[in-house]
Amino acid sequence: MKAILLEKPGQFRLLEQEAPSAPDPGTALVRVRHVGICGTDLHAFRGEQPFFTYPRILGHELSVEVIATESADPSLAVGTLCAVEPYFDCGTCPACVRGKPNCCLNLKVFGVHIDGGMREFVHIPTSKLHPSTSLSSEQLALVEPLAIGAHAVSRAQLTPHERVLVVGAGPIGLAVTQFALLAGAQVTVMDISEPRLAFCQRLWPHIACLHAHGDALALLQHEVGDDLPPVVFDATGNPHSMHAAFSYVGYAGRLIFVGLFQGDVSFHDPDFHRRELTLLSSRNANSTDFRRVIDHLESGRIDIAPWITHRTTSDTALESFLHWFDSKSNLLKGVIAFAPTGETL
Ligand SMILES: NC(=O)c1ccc[n+]([C@@H]2O[C@H](COP(=O)([O-])OP(=O)(O)OC[C@H]3O[C@@H](n4cnc5c(N)ncnc54)[C@H](O)[C@@H]3O)[C@@H](O)[C@H]2O)c1
Ligand SMILES: [Zn+2]
Ligand SMILES: [Zn+2]
Structure with missing residues (x-):
């Protein structure tokens, strides 16, 4: 499968990775649909993110399609589109126990501390998938920054x-x-x-x-x-x-x-x-914030479409990044369509 790797500051590379394995219990195998780009990615690219380690696959603003899961939850049936809550908490530290998983002492942000979503398939804990039957995958990719x-x-x-x-x-x-x-x-x-x-x-x-x-x-x-x-x-x-x-x-x-x-x-x-x-x-966001954002998008109270100033596909992303990450690009929100060439999203 195709992946975009940030090898070191200033250098992305398109690479082929092994096909993904079947999902473990509690996780789903999902196909990445759209990836939003934000300041965190820009800082990682410029080498201005002090806690960042390289090489790293970026991508924490994600919409995905469920491909396989052992979950019996009908809202996560195969084919469902979901927003991803990219904050993977441990569930057992004092912050998690106190109901503040956004402040988890062992927090791993997908696409920041661990490899993220700039690839065709990933495994995501089912508790971090927020489905919608009516939103587009572009809208779902922007749930994360709205949740902040x-x-x-x-x-x-x-x-x-x-x-x-x-x-x-x-x-x-x-x-x-x-x-x-x-x-x-x-x-x-x-x-x-x-x-x-x-x-x-x-x-x-x-x-x-x-x-x-x-x-x-x-x-x-x-x-x-x-x-x-x-x-x-x-x-x-x-x-x-x-x-x-x-x-x-x-x-x-x-x-x-x-x-x-x-x-x-x-x-x-x-x-x-x-x-x-x-x-x-205020740090990150919690599951309730993700659900609230989705409700507002579904009801039309929020229209995210005008926020998207730049679009590209995974095939042209490397070329697009050269322009997007230039300070003169006036990028507000860039979105990558991540699917095999020729496939309609
Ligand atoms: N709390 C969280 O969980 C969380 C999550 C994501 C991002 N962030 C942080 O939020 C901040 C904003 O993120 P963003 O993606 O919107 O960044 P951004 O750089 O796109 O936007 C920052 C804006 O602040 C403006 N600005 C800078 N200095 C200013 C000043 N002195 N007076 C008035 N305006 C000024 C800039 O012109 C710019 O428009 C960053 O620090 C980012 O790291 C926090
Ligand atoms: Zn972001
Ligand atoms: Zn924790």
Whole structure:
């Protein structure tokens, strides 16, 4: 079977692997249908992912078709399309036992810590398959990044009409925005990138989009006055933005770090205390977030199609990556159709 291997930073290779074996009990053999590309893949390609080891088969945003399973669950019958929850937890560590498998101490993210889905067939634990009988395989491949946003918004426990600022309009910030809007919040989005803001404004013409150039706090105050938003999500992964985000939160507000980076973030304690702020982090997503995203997609409350800016197939992926991973490509979400040449998806 065909697989795309990231041999080392900057170098992908198409290779032939052995045909897959029959699935073990508790797992399914699935055929990969679509693979989404995100910042994590980009950082792995550029060699900027500190915990990454090479060679590695990437691919953690996946839709798959069930080929074989011992499971008697009728919702996972052969031929069913599913989204994959790529966070493989151990089920026994203190975090898992406490009902937080997204924080598992032994977490293996498929396509990050272990080889992932950029190949024709893989084995997936059946508990990590989320089926849908009505969604397309392109839609199902994008459930994972949406689930990150769904989880972050559930951490914030928004109330209807609450004012929310989302800093960073990449796929993750947009996913947060989407779920904040579904929760009935009034959302403002801020970014330093005009193309990203323009994209966001096209998705939601009614929300305020702020171009954060120069003094971002002054800009925000100019927009909202002195009554700063009670909820701020930072989805930038930029330490300067994460530091500055403390000053964007109104009295008794919540700051949620969805974006992350490998380092320390500091804040001025008197400002933090004076406003009695709450700082929250959000990590990955849980099965309930995946099901919620699928429900919203199935009902049409979320339309993911406009998010896909780039498409390719497994046959042309290596060539496409050369353009996609260029900073000038304006990639928001790229999707690879992964199926034998000539087969209709
Ligand atoms: N919590 C999780 O489980 C989880 C999961 C996936 C990704 N992430 C993280 O979320 C972050 C965002 O991911 P993404 O794929 O959307 O990344 P991205 O790079 O596509 O988007 C980040 C956006 O932030 C903007 N930005 C950067 N600095 C800024 C600043 N100072 N002020 C305002 N905007 C600024 C950029 O212009 C960009 O549009 C990354 O740190 C990523 O690692 C977290
Ligand atoms: Zn991703
Ligand atoms: Zn665990």
